[in-house]
Amino acid sequence: MTESSATKLLNGDACRRTLNGKNARKNGYVKNHCSFQQPQKYRRSGEKEQNATHHPSLYKKPFLESFEETPLLVAVLTYMGYGILTVFGYLRDFLRHWNIEKCHVARERDEQKDFVPLYQDFENFYTRNLYMRIRDNWNRPICSVPGARMDLVERVTHNYNWTFDHTGKVVKDVINMGSYNYLGFAESTGTCADAAIEATQIYGVGAGSTRCEMGNLDIHEELEELVARFLGVEASMAFGMGFATNSMNIPALTGKGCLILSDELNHASLVLGARLSGSTIRVFKHNNMQSLEKLLRDAIVHGQPRTHRPWKKILIVVEGIYSMEGSIIRLPEVIALKKRYKAYLYLDEAHSIGALGPSGRGVVDYFGLDPKDVDIMMGTFTKSFGAAGGYIGGKKELIDYLRSHSHSALYATSMSPPVVQQIITSMKIIMGEDGSTLGADRLRQLSENTNYFRRRLREMGFIIYGNDDSPVVPLMLYMPAKIGAFGREMLKRNIGTVVVGFPATPIIESRARFCVSAAHTREMLDTALEAISEVGDLLQLKYSRREQPLPSLGWMSEESLLQD
């Protein structure tokens, strides 16, 4: 690529968060790092930033992504909330220390009292004093298929969430907005289940050995051949756990003297894999191409720290959809950068495979790109396929290397046959190889549901993060007390949602997260939306200060994007 193309690359918009005053952490504006700085006038103002495409020429359709600024008052109140909780935490720790308040924390054995303490005292301050107050919102046991509706095991606590007792009753037909069941393949009946039943009858559930030794079943090879075809790559390899696919294969790909450029919001498994590889890790701002380019340039120009030897290779590690932000990776730009700087690209499609793209082939399909431009296509089977495990796809040389060097292939038991069968059947349905349009229907349903759900929430005045096409929908709650309140109020209205706070998110950006599924009917979504609106009024969650209703934006031309 020439200089002019680099200019084009950088001549777009600054990061969407440039003007998010509060959001300094994610402020993408990287100052003066290279000569191609965009003119001031091209930058968006706060309200319209979501409509800006960085490099319109690289995108075939509008890239609408928004992260509305946190209102100042809300931010101040949130910090105050944490302040109050911390003060009370210390007070109660003091009371527990003097045995005035009953302490429920499990204690060390008497025989081992003189050992070095297993935990540092402050280590669990957060768990003891903040998490414990709202612990009933997590780990809710379910006793049915995690489909569009699910049954929850009713539980009560008599000691403020320290322990739970099951009442023996079941909370029936809770609308499930929490499971990653994007295409609705979490089913106990139908084609997939029937095939899995048959596989269980033939193979049993275990595998008894590793792929490399005696655990390479014919069904595994069938799956890998199918995955490669689905992704449009030369070959693929499947592994028994999504988390381990990342953490056990990145170390096989890079080592000492290599550089890993990792998005700041990458999943724990990618971080662990990078760490285990022994490579140098540098982190760029979330989905911020300028930050990434600066790191790439600096890395190549300066080489390794101290020795100044050139890096052996540079691996860019990104995710397709970020599960806490609902954002979609700016893949066209990443690929342009990767090509220009000769880096390799590792794309984790844990949430995007099956959930994005006209034919469900993930973020590459969504942007209409060539899968061959992504060196390592990684993804999981847990979400859209309703199974478990993960895969890596790519060139034949890559897969051959992994077959002989992946930690997973040599040391971990291979995948369970019925799980493999579930993936094969569901993938064939998505591809339309079963001869029906069921897969296409599900894909269309998911994308319709996503757009409808997101649009309605925004109209109601909530702050919704992420890309308009992402089925992961984070709704901002901000204040710590509202985390617990939202989760409980929603469950009262028979809707199961996921709420997340620190440390999964930045301290002030607590949120609720909905995962839209193709299995949700319009009716279910309406029920859920009504309840969300009601709870939103109750808890005063409608923070958005955008003018309502938001004008519907069609495809905008390059000129109109740059006017302002």
Next chain:
Amino acid sequence: MASGQQWVLVEMVQAFYEAPAYHLILEGILILWIIRLLFSKTYKLHETYKLTEREKEDLIEEWQPDLLVPPVSKDHPSLKYDVVSGPPSHKIIVNGKECINFASFNFLGLLDNERVKEKALMSLKKYGVGTCGPRGFYGTFDVHLELENRLAKFMKTEEAIIYSYGFATIASAIPAYSKRGDIIFVDEAACFSIQKGLQASRSFIKYFKHNDMEDLERLLKEQELEDQKNPRKARVTRKFIVVEGMYINTADICPLPELVKLKYRYKVRIFLEESMSFGVLGEHGKGVTEHFGVNIDDIDLISANMENAVASIGGFCCGRSFVIDHQRLSGQGYCFSASLPPMLAAAAIEALNIMEEDPGIFTVLREKCKRVYKALQGIPGLKLVGEPFVPALHLQLEKSSGFRVSDMQLLRSIVDYCLERKVALTLARYLEKEERFLTPPSIRVVVTIKQKDDDIQKAVSCIREAASVLLK
């Protein structure tokens, strides 16, 4: 004293008034200069040799990365997998040939047990296959809670926690407790997943010779002296011993009673990895603690996978709630991964039922192990590694050629010879460059209760024949 100081102050003020203006200005500038120096950025070498944009572009143009992966030679021993068609049970079809299975870790023969299958199917019909979420977010099923309770009860511990992948169990558990600055004492023969856990913990790792308690005690004593020198640091440095109950790499068991003694003498916690020994050792299959009659509460954490004797998928950790509960928020493989498919949990529960109902199977397994162990003795050219009651033995070459590759090829030819004659064996595979202490190449021989006397006889005579033909 105070009045003296006051006097100096007065004098200074006086001197200030009397000083000429240019002097004050000069001093003022000097002070500002010092402040600037104090607060200016640290001096960076490359900033002084700023490259021009042109030069940077040239550097970028010039840089050529290594290939993403080095090319793999076509005849790499791990490249071509043996293909198993159908279930990997006692009778197994390898590369199109029906063989007797001496390679899958299906110790109790539960892999194709009808009762296990039945329960798995019932669960499948109720819950579907996947869980579509991590434990925290609607990925906890009642089956998971039941399995955790059952495991805790089976092992007679307070609590158990399940993981969805055997390998990730101990690899996640170690870094949940041991952090940077802590010290871990590990047996040299520890399996790969322990090694990965150690690496993820970023603690100081001290290896002791395999099963050598004197060597361990020497290290512990050294550490004790070190601690006496720096008691403040010692008060916050956690110390752990990580051992396997039954070593997969060396097919022997750890001297647990001695380890427990050392634990209390030096105040070190013990983590025990029991993937090979759970469901194998002990009267009720509880593993190495039962085998030695060690109080299970003396072990801080026991981890095992459910992929060998239990013949399902996944792993678990058990111990006191004080220890185990911490993993529910800090075990990475637990928090950030989708939970175990309910049907696999149901299969594990049924396997536990079978193990509880009939502890006789463990005796049967031990008998078979002894028989195989005895039969494999004295094969010319091959050396049997392991102990008589271990179900996964190693056959190594008596005389190595000195090259690992040619040794592997030789052993592989023995495996092929046996496969031809309907005995399924496999080579033990390792990542040679990544293992901390690489064991010599070997053929794995796995004993299961399904193997009958004539199966064993056939397998052994087959290996004997292969050795006499191929090893000269």
